[in-house]
Amino acid sequence: MKLLLIEDDPTMQTTLQRALARRQIDVRICGDGADAVAQWRALEPDVVALDLSLPHLDGLQVLAQARAAGLRTPVLLLTARGTVGDRVVGLNAGADDYLSKPFDLDELEARLRALRRRHQNAGPESAASPQQVGALRYEIDSGAIYHKARVLELTPRELALLKVLMLKPGHAVTKERLFELVFPGETEVQYEAIEVVVYRLRKKLAGTGAALMTLRGLGYLLREEE
Template identity: 80%
Template sequence: MKLLLVEDDPTMQATLQRTLGRRMIDVRVCGDGALALEQWRTLQPDVVALDLSLPNLDGLQVLGQARAAGLTTPVLLLTARGTVGDRILGLNAGADDYLPKPFDLDELEARIRALRRRHQKSEPESDAARLPDVGGLHADPASGAIYHRGEVFDLTPREAALLKALMVKPGHAVTKERLFELVFPGETNVQYEAVEVVVYRLRKKLAGTGATLMTLRGLGYLLREES
């Protein structure tokens, strides 16, 4: 999971990067309101945590410009301003939730993950309904089963979840963070490297199917048709 933290306090930046990083949240930071929108577009985060008090451009202005530009990423406002009026202004500007400072780190994590879950559920079309065929593989949108040339493809639930995530956009890389969320949802006791084990097993099963699972160093994994 990728979080864009727009916050100008270096101590807060370092604390959240370290603490949330241990909880499988990749925190990218931006300390300037004028640069936030560009980083938002570039990073394509799952959630944005946005401070209201920023240099050059305040949080409400950043939020307003983002929504006007069509960026629908869920936003959690972080601010020392705790009045009802400020909360209303933020929510009316397009924020999804509001957390006043100082806050508890466990509550912050819970709110971030809740925003991501709500955003996923609100997406208009499920992955299963839009999966294209890749090589000899086909996903049935009704049952969710995956077939290889008309025969049920024997996969474990985790292998199937990973394969479906890669079939959404064949030829496009999916980050390890995203795959971890889909293959091990809510399993906080699972090591991050477990994704690599599922990838290894799935890659062996895909041999000869007409589809290849590739590793792109620093980017993630992708599925493509064999040439």
């Protein structure tokens, strides 16, 4: 099995590379978030183990860029952040599994091999069906959102917000949940910042047949215009 380990701690890099090599896993190392997607694309690994705390780009940003670029490799998040909220954010961003540090090496190997088997056994019929709201279409496998035949031009934050809403059309998503997904790890940003993203996105959705609704006390939802 070929594993891409995206981790900036030299001790962790060396330890895992040596230990997993004895278990017949070929480990390639990337220690910088800014280089991760390019190495991921070039290496074509069977599985990616991704740390959340990386220099230049954090793990969630790397994951978002990889999924937006169409890289479907199964991803195991490795992180010292052990809260339920962090796990939810990571899995919603496109990770396949989550392992908190410190972890047992046997469990790490088992998780990696399970991800590889699951990915290999998934046939073409398992591809996710696109989500449609009005004239908007979210191609989940590629990560792109189309208005009719053209890709909708959105900022990364607008895209992240719209993806969440398109996965649950007609259902409210709380402002707090959207904030976690649109501003991951940005502790200096106020919750009200999500309202700015909503305002700008709503303007871009004009004429698409999709309406972004504000439900006071509940959050936001996306539905077809009447």
